[in-house]
Amino acid sequence: MINDSPSPENKVISLEGKKIKKIKYDALNNPEQFWSECAKNLVWFKQWDKVLEWNPPFAKWFQDGKINAAYNCIDKHLKTELKNKAAIIWEGENGESITLTYNQIFYKVNQLANALKKIGIKKGDRVTIYLPMIPELPISMLACARIGAIHSVVFSGFSSQSIADRANDSKSRIIITADGGFRRGKVIPLKNIVDEAIEKIPSIEKVIVVKRTNREITMGEKDLWFDDFIEKESIYCESEWMESSDPLYILYTSGTTGKPKGVIHGTGGYLTHLYSSAKWVFNFTPTDIFFCTADIGWVTGHSYIVYAPLMHGVTEIMYEGAPDFPDQGRYWKIIEKYGATILYTTPTALRAYMRYGDNIPNSYNLSSLRLLGTVGEPINPEVWLWYFNIIGKQNCPIIDTWWQTETGGIMISMCSGIENIKMKPGSGTFSLPGIEVEIVDQNGEKLENGKKGYLTIKKPWPGMLISLWNDDDRYKKTYWEKIPNSYSAGDFAFIDKDNYIWILGRSDDILKVAGHRLGTIEIESAYISHKAVGEAAVTSKHDEIKGESIIAFLVLKSGIVSSEQLNKEMKEHIRNTIGPIAIAEKIYFVNKLPKTRSGKIMRRLLRSIVNKETIGDITTLEDEASIEEIIYEMNELNKYL
Ligand code: WTA
8 A cells, every 4th residue: 555656856945945954953952942942933921931841741831931822823913014914815615705814803803802801701711612614713712812711612513412512521601603604505503503502501601693694593692693792892902921831722522432532732832833833844934825624623723724824924715615515626716716825635635636537626727836735634645646746736745744633733744844855655754843753562662664553752742732621630541651651642653764654544443534533432422322222333444535434333222123214313313412424324233242351342343344354363252152143243244335
């Protein structure tokens, strides 16, 4: 599968070209001094006293430094020529377009910040944001950041139950939402979903509603229209001086248990990592038009739509809708229309576009592009080459960026702005300056090049999560105890003979479906909450477009018989408990699940069966006598997969 030839070269060398060795050398030899130099690129109200306070596994970066994220994204540009520059060019799915300058964003953020303060929201309070991809989303995040409230954005594809779980865990005081959002021409009734959720969230005092559609909605006692809420507010609100390690936000993400984890990111360290990684990887310049296609509901949008590009003062494109609506050339049309210079997207989107054929992108002028990026899942070498040849016309380097919600920012990628290396399709190349990656076995022993093992990070880095919300213990256990003295990423990887890093996919029970992160156990819990289901096992099957697709095995409670109707009900149930992204491609109703003697479901075995791979070692199966039966049953199922 892995193909390390051909090896196109990164032809772009910036003015800083060839500095990479020196940067990496400094980072390795004196990391604190190195990160301290990086932090100086930000505006601090008060300089830190100590670069790193490391009480493993808890890090405090830039201790006693005072900083504000919104100030670094907006205010710092207002005394420069960037003041009236376009910060966000927003395009709605229906083609409408709005351009917001840095100054205009400043006004809106300040007004919202003042309005939030007026209803009593203060530093440390949690605000849930459930918005589609409209400018009010980054504006709301920045308004929270300005007053020190902690935002918790919930992806607008999640269900009311997911909102309730997250808002209850964080004890949010308000929710900011919209009357609806557009997706493939249809209106998603976000306000109704929130109405259902708030019945289950006692801590919610107010619901602020952005008017995005002309849908009739019912406004209840707690509801306020966004425009009315901010209208009379002053356009200046003092920025809160945040301690560097104060939380900036919580972002819930799937883990290996049923309950999503509230990843907490701090302020000064996180922003330092973002500022530096964006400089090295994207080499942002004032003339860049950056198009990141992620949804802000996921970490890529938080870091590389909201915080990093705005700190750098670039102009960015924010697109509301689906990549194939109203036709299969939507991204290319957007690139042509606004002259995008950098595209940052997912392998899933590229696989779909590749399938639509070359004529579509070839009919647009994509010559403004100078750099192409991918994120979120492994990219197949043939898709990489298509991206390089057809979209980039062999003129744009490709950055394959590996990172996670927990890492805050990019950890592995070619640094297009500062290095000139051979690219290998499918490899992220090397770790960023200051990031020490090691591939180890389960005992933490470093593996030699070429051997597959667990991807770990050896030293703390500024963008790392500060903990999990209300769960320091789970933070320790999940990330720092699986492999001794290292951060364990949960991915398999290997390093080749030229020291290039290759990511091979998750080593745990997390799935990446169309780049979206979902936990198998989270989906299983959702199935089990249905009255007909006794047991559930979820695994994934290789999918040509989405990378992975979900396959569920359900054991029904006694007396309940499977039927097409039940199958449909299951779909609806998953849509309502998690959201449409977690709906299984296929459900199999079975009599029994393969388990180990200690009662653990052998998902590995199921995964092998659905992917038609060799089944491997089954000696740990619980019921030796039934092995034949289980394999027979699974093989029977296999015929239909
Ligand atoms: C996967 C997304 C291969 C990986 C930013 C990781 C990747 C998980 C890549 C985190 C890549 C991310 N190549 N796999 N370039 N980037 N991944 O938290 O399995 O949604 O652990 O963050 O995505 O997903 P998350």
